[in-house]
Amino acid sequence: MKPVTLKQIAGQLNISVSTVSKALKNYPDVSKETKLKVKELAKVLNYQPNAFAVNLRRKESRTIGLIIPEIVHHFFSTIIKGIVNQAEKEGYLVIILQSNESYELEKKQINLLLNQHVDGIIISLANNSTNFDHLNQVVLSKKPLVMFDKIAKLVNCSKVIINDRKAAYTATQHLIDAGCKRIAHFRGSLLPLNSIDRFLGYRKALLDNGLPYDPALVYISECDDTSFEEGKMNTRKLLEDHDDVDGIFISTDLVAIGALTECNKLGVKVPDDIKIIGFSNWFMSKVVSPALSTIDQPGYLMGEMAFKQLYKEITMQKNKESYYPEIIELETKLIVRESTAS
Amino acid sequence: MKPVTLKQIAGQLNISVSTVSKALKNYPDVSKETKLKVKELAKVLNYQPNAFAVNLRRKESRTIGLIIPEIVHHFFSTIIKGIVNQAEKEGYLVIILQSNESYELEKKQINLLLNQHVDGIIISLANNSTNFDHLNQVVLSKKPLVMFDKIAKLVNCSKVIINDRKAAYTATQHLIDAGCKRIAHFRGSLLPLNSIDRFLGYRKALLDNGLPYDPALVYISECDDTSFEEGKMNTRKLLEDHDDVDGIFISTDLVAIGALTECNKLGVKVPDDIKIIGFSNWFMSKVVSPALSTIDQPGYLMGEMAFKQLYKEITMQKNKESYYPEIIELETKLIVRESTAS
DNA sequence: CTGAAAGCGCTTACAG
DNA sequence: CTGAAAGCGCTTACAG
Structure with a gap:
């Protein structure tokens, strides 16, 4: 026994x-x-x-930590899958933690992982993390760290990202090409870098096309989780306040589907009366009606790349080679479906 | 440093x-x-x-292993969240592994977890696991083990489940109450216990209501992953071969949404021409059109309960108390939406 | 109240 | 080719 x-x-x-x-x-x-x-x-x-004994001797655990804001989320779960699969290939185990979009929790979890002596950490930030001491501490202690999707520019570690600004520009340009003249934007939370970048891409596309930028058409989410309900609510408000709007660029598919649903309910025709484009290409987006145009964000690949980079750094560290943080930018793709047909 | x-x-x-x-x-x-x-x-x-040293001394790791067939899956990700959150409350960490519905992988992963000396294991079986030696080995080595959702009756451990047979009966009865006379069933894979139970519930409901049971109306999925595409394909076949069918009970929402999509495409009116009910209550189900009726399966609670039971057993084991496997059955709920309106 | 000692299970430099 | 010894970092029964 x-x-x-x-x-x-x-x-x-x-x-x-x-x-x-x-x-x-x-x-x-x-x-x-x-x-x-x-x-x-x-x-x-x-x-x-006995893994404990081996670890104690070798001072490595062949285990990494993963901190994610929310597990029940199509994009994030795809990333988890990419990381777990890639890690298994190299004989690494993954400890998963959910920050629940809370900075406090995130901080606690970093410490937890640190004294579990994981060999490295992969993280996507909570929306309200604005202090990055806990992450800099990881960097300082020379523990490999990779951020993805929701990153902090100020932390000196490798990052796997997409070009949010460019992708948002493409989405907005697509609406303009489809004939939209007055385009609203649901940007989600105020803080995270990718919300900001998507907003900037949206605004730049308007200006480059000679369309006026109207701050009143930009809706910021009040609560921290960007949700289906929020999409419905914002849409109701938008339609009341600005009945001349003919397009919406929404920074998350889930919110966009809320918007679609609300339009359907109110008898507003998508794409005839108003065109809608989301962001992320959740599975759901192709099964709703009308099917949602969106920007495809390569979640699985992002997970794979995040682990590969971390693994590279863990290995180099072990061999006492020096390495420098890398920024890995993955391609996005415009997916045109019914919701923006012209 | x-x-x-x-x-x-x-x-x-x-x-x-x-x-x-x-x-x-x-x-x-x-x-x-x-x-x-x-x-x-x-x-x-x-x-x-240093966690390694503490673990080595105490012979416990305050870490548990979780094996899941597929991470990118609304129901499973809800469960992961339930487990991870509950574990954190007790100061436990969760190592997550995906079996990818493969028995071979599942077996390897059990061994991996065993020699990582996790304090306990939570698992939902791969569809093609029919040999349970690897799990019995866990039980024999007195390592606490809890199965959920996809379980094996023959393994002597605690289980967190729903009553699939009863829930399927309820779903089928609902179709009958809504006026359906000839009801098809997409049962998914052949092997897993819950597919079998759902099928049995379906058949019993028919017979109890004096409706004939016709095996030709039961569609089994060929591949191992029950998917959206499968729902579309089966629906096409079904409509060709049996144009008198007026209801379908489908054992997964994802497949049901495939069926819905195909009906919409072919101009078959749901619920007027044919009524559809799914199973699981994925988030998606309420946003498709027509919204899908389904059976709600409490994923988050299931995860919580699975961890709580495991924790109980870990603790009792540590205190040298003896315990017996428990079967925890959670309630399901019929969710009526547009797809079965009469 | 404090500390020396043994030991958890393994690895590895060193002696023979 | 084999083994004794030291050590990873901690815990705890025991002696003083």
Whole structure:
């Protein structure tokens, strides 16, 4: 019942623990005979090295930590999948933690991971994280750190991102090309960098096309979680206050689907009366009616790349090579569906 | 830069490592003075106990393993969230692994978790797992194990489930009450217990209501992942082969939404020509059009309960109390929306 | 009240 | 080719 140890194997074979250890790891200075005996018995007893002890010796855990604002979220779950799959390929395990968009929790979780001695940390920031001491502390302690999607420019670590500004520009330009003249924007939370960048892309597209930028058409979400309900509410307000609007660029698909649903309910025709484009390409977007145009954000790939970068840094660190943070920018793609047909 | 150890604290204060250790843990046999000094210095140096060493000594890791068939899945991600949140409350960390519906992978992952010495394992089975030796091995080694949703009756461990048969009966009865006379069933994969149970509930409802059971109306999925595309394909086949069908009970919302989409495309009116009910209450179901009737399956609660049960068993085990596996059955709820309106 | 000692299970530099 | 020894960082029973 008790797990088998090297000591037991050594005892049964009447040899030393060190020899058993070396035999199992194919050290060249152990006789073939001994190796054979040891390996056979290890198999019979189903010997599994005690990870705690190995970790303590090697000072590595082959475990990484992942902090995500919200697990139940199509984009994030795709990323989790990418990270977990890629990690498994290299024999790494992933501890997952959810910050719930809370800075306090995020900070606590970083500390938790740090004293669990994970070999590295991957994180996407909570919306209200504006102090980054906890992350700088990770960088300072030379523990590899990779941020993705919701990043902080001021933290000196590798980042896997998309070009939010450019993607938002493309989305807005698409609305303009489809004939929209007065375009609103639901930007989600105020703080996160990608909300800001998407907003800037939207505004730039308007100006580049000679359309006026009207701040009254930009809706900021009050609560921290950008939700379906918010999309419905904002749409109702928008339609009341600005009945001349003919297009909306919404920075999350979920909110965009809320908007669609509200339009359907109020009898406002999408795309005839108003065109809507979302952001992220959640699975849902192609099954709603009318199907939602959006910007595809490569979640799985983002997860894969985040782990690959982290792994590279962990390995270089172990070999005492020096490395510099890298910014990895992934391509997005405009997905045209019914909601912006002209 | 190097993590601070007890030894360093002891060195600086000129006292022994044991005293430092005891002081930090408030052992009653250490003087107030010493405690104060030690704690102060520990704080200044930002001392964090080395988890490896603590684990090795205590033979516990305060970490559990979670194996899930597929991460990108609304129901499962809700469960992950429930488990992770509940675990955090008790100071436990969760290692997440995805079996990808593969028995081979699942087996490997169990072994991985076992020699990581997690304190317990929570698992939902891969569809093609029919051999349960790897799980029985966990039970035999007295490592707490909890299964949820996709379980194996033959494994002697605690389980958190819903009553699939009853829920399927309710769904089918609802179609009958809405006037359906000839009801098809998309049952998903052949093997998993919940597919079987849902099928049995469907059949029983028909028979109890004096409707004939026609095996030709039951569609089994060929591939292992029950998908949107499958819903579309099956629906096309069904409409060609059986144009008298007026209701479908589909064992997953995702497939049901595929069916809805295909009906919309083919001009078949839901709910007028044909009524559709799904299973699981994915978020998507309320935003498609027509909104999908379904059975609500309490994912978050299921995750919470799974962890709570595991935690109970871990604790009892530690205290050398004996415990017996429990079956925890959670309530489901019929959600009536437009797709079955009469 | 304090500390020396043993030990958790492993790895590895060193001696023989 | 083999093994004794030291050590990773901690905890705890025991002696003083």
